[in-house]
Amino acid sequence: MEILIKVLIGIIAVLHLYFMYFEMFAWQTVGKKIFGRRREGFYEETKALAANQGLYNGFIVAGLIWSIVIKNKEWSFNISLFFLSCVLVAGIYGAITASKRILFVQALPAAIVIVLLLL
Numbered sequence: 001m002e003i004l005i006k007v008l009i010g011i012i013a014v015l016h017l018y019f020m021y022f023e024m025f026a027w028q029t030v031g032k033k034i035f036g037r038r039r040e041g042f043y044e045e046t047k048a049l050a051a052n053q054g055l056y057n058g059f060i061v062a063g064l065i066w067s068i069v070i071k072n073k074e075w076s077f078n079i080s081l082f083f084l085s086c087v088l089v090a091g092i093y094g095a096i097t098a099s100k101r102i103l104f105v106q107a108l109p110a111a112i113v114i115v116l117l118l119l
Helices: 002-025 030-035 047-069 073-097 101-118
Strands: none
Touching: 002 030, 002 047, 002 073, 002 101, 047 073, 073 101
């Protein structure tokens, strides 16, 4: 079960690494494909905001990877639970404020791994 949890945390980390990439470096190309058409100039005007959001996703990635490599099981559990909870809260907030799809792409995977951790 421990290996499964670490693999799932790794998958969530890779997913957030992708979020970081497109928000920080490909907002005007990949961002358009993901979030669709907006008014003219939207992606240009919001690229700094998206990059800031991407930076926070980078911190999430760092924390999730950190939780995988920690040797102490108690610390690994605590750090995993903290960063997965951050992902869950961000996913719920994103679903409420931006797109319902975020609930399934971001919040649900984190919730599943949190449940597995707590079992």
